[in-house]
Amino acid sequence: MLGAAKELRAAGVLGLNERNSDFIMRLNPRRLYPRVDDKALTKKLALEAGMAVPDLYGIIAHQGEVASFPEIVANVRSFVVKPAQGSGGDGILVITGRSERKRDSFRLSSGVLISQDEILYHLSNIVGGQYSLSGGRDAALIEYCVHFDPIFAEVSYQGVPDIRVIVYRGYPAMAMVRLPTRESDGKANLHQGAVGAGVDMATGKTLTGVHHDMIVDEHPDTGALVAGLEIPNWDFILESSAKGYEVTGLGYLGVDMVIDADRGPLILEMNARPGLNIQIANGTGLAPRIASIEAAYDANASPVERAAFARREFAA
Numbered sequence: 065m066l067g068a069a070k071e072l073r074a075a076g077v078l079g080l081n082e083r084n085s086d087f088i089m090r091l092n093p094r095r096l097y098p099r100v101d102d103k104a105l106t107k108k109l110a111l112e113a114g115m116a117v118p119d120l121y122g123i124i125a126h127q128g129e130v131a132s133f134p135e136i137v138a139n140v141r142s143f144v145v146k147p148a149q150g151s152g153g154d155g156i157l158v159i160t161g162r163s164e165r166k167r168d169s170f171r172l173s174s175g176v177l178i179s180q181d182e183i184l185y186h187l188s189n190i191v192g193g194q195y196s197l198s199g200g201r202d203a204a205l206i207e208y209c210v211h212f213d214p215i216f217a218e219v220s221y222q223g224v225p226d227i228r229v230i231v232y233r234g235y236p237a238m239a240m241v242r243l244p245t246r247e248s249d250g251k252a253n254l255h256q257g258a259v260g261a262g263v264d265m266a267t268g269k270t271l272t273g274v275h276h277d278m279i280v281d282e283h284p285d286t287g288a289l290v291a292g293l294e295i296p297n298w299d300f301i302l303e304s305s306a307k308g309y310e311v312t313g314l315g316y317l318g319v320d321m322v323i324d325a326d327r328g329p330l331i332l333e334m335n336a337r338p339g340l341n342i343q344i345a346n347g348t349g350l351a352p353r354i355a356s357i358e359a360a361y362d363a364n365a366s367p368v369e370r371a372a373f374a375r376r377e378f379a380a
Contacts, residue, residue: 076349078340083316087354091233091315092336099312100334101197103205104148106312110331113311115304117331118322119208123148130187133206134168134180142209145187147195149202153253155195157186158209158223173222173250210330213296213323218288219243219259223250224322227263227301230338230350231317234309234367235357236302236374239263240345241270241295246285254341259283261290262346266379268298274345297329302374306367308334346380353378 100106110117121143122136137143145157157178163169168180187204189195196202216225223244230238240260244250247257254260259280262271273280273290283290295301305319311334318338321329343349356377365373 076351077343078350078354080340082351083340087232087316088337092317093313096313097336100314100317100336101151102148103146103150103333104203106331106334107205109311113307115307115311115331116327116329118144118210118324121206121208123203123205124187124191125203127188127191130184130191133184133187136206144205144207144209145183145190146205146207147190147202148205149197150190150195151197152255153248153251155186155190156251157183158250159183160209175222210322210332211325213325215293215296216241216243216323218286219261219283219290219293221245221248221250221283221285223248223252226252226332227295227321227323228260228338228342229302229305229319229321230342231305231308231319232354232357233315233361234306234365235361235370236265236305237353237357237378238342238346238348238350239265239302239305240342241290241293243273243283243290245275245283254339259290260341260345261293262342262380263295264380265302265377266375268295268301269293269380270295271380272345272347274341277341277344279344279347296323299371299375301329302371303367304329304331306370306374309370310367312336 107117142160147155158173159170160173161171163177169177190204193200193202210224212224221244225243227241229236240262242252243259244252245257252258259273259275261273270291270293308319314336318335320332322332323329
């Protein structure tokens with residue numbers, strides 16, 4: 065066991081303890097956590113910084129406001145319900161349409177129908193804190209449902225893929241695409257069974273995949289190859305991710321983006337404790353890239369310049 069740990073360290077793989085002590089504790093002041101843990105605040109800060117985010121239809125912050133749900137969604141067919149302070153994809157409902165036959169029924173991304181009463185009950189649970197990081201009271205966000213770019217159609221199962229970029233002191237260091245599966249219930253969350261595919265920072269093309277910490281070449285549900293996809297608007301995605309540093313003030317940051325078929329790249333959320341499976345998907349460790357950033361760090365560099373550094377230095 066000790067030998068394996070030494071081999072991983074020699075290969076530049078960043079471990080959980082090192083991530084927590086050397087980066088999160090040192091570079092992410094606790095007072096700044098609400099900027100990423102509260103999705104409503106994240107959206108507000110991103111908008112103020114001129115970043116594109118999914119439209120917010122409404123916020124339900126108190127039990128007494130749950131009854132306002134039908135009015136909030138009266139003019140939209142598809143939408144997403146999510147806890148403002150949730151994590152790991154828990155508590156998220158993706159509504160893709162309404163039932164043509166059953167009144168007050170909605171269709172989930174899985175195709176299953178859910179009644180309005182069930183959604184109201186779910187909203188009440190969100191507000192009560194069932195999915196909150198702290199276990200305290202929470203708010204429910206109701207926002208635009210992203211329609212993913214068709215480039216991902218063959219490598220996604222009933223959900224919206226997203227792009228996770230690890231940003232170190234404002235410099236994009238590593239990226240992956242997270243692809244929903246049947247097992248993950250259409251959610252782009254690796255812990256729930258989604259596939260992660262590494263990304264060449266220079267070109268935006270996908271590399272090998274990881275599923276439950278195992279290297280994979282194909283999507284488990286569609287059989288399509290996960291490598292070789294060219295992510296649209298890659299330069300813009302890297303620059304937007306780099307800008308997340310100015311928005312949050314966090315030195316070790318995960319920026320999650322989606323690509324809408326009509327609206328292009330949108331900031332979905334940001335994370336102060338991004339996971340480390342991204343290293344498996346990319347077949348390389350984070351430590352050498354972090355060392356390169358430290359050696360070249362320029363406090364005055366712009367997000368565009370920092371993104372250019374990542375494309376130049378971290379080609380696959």
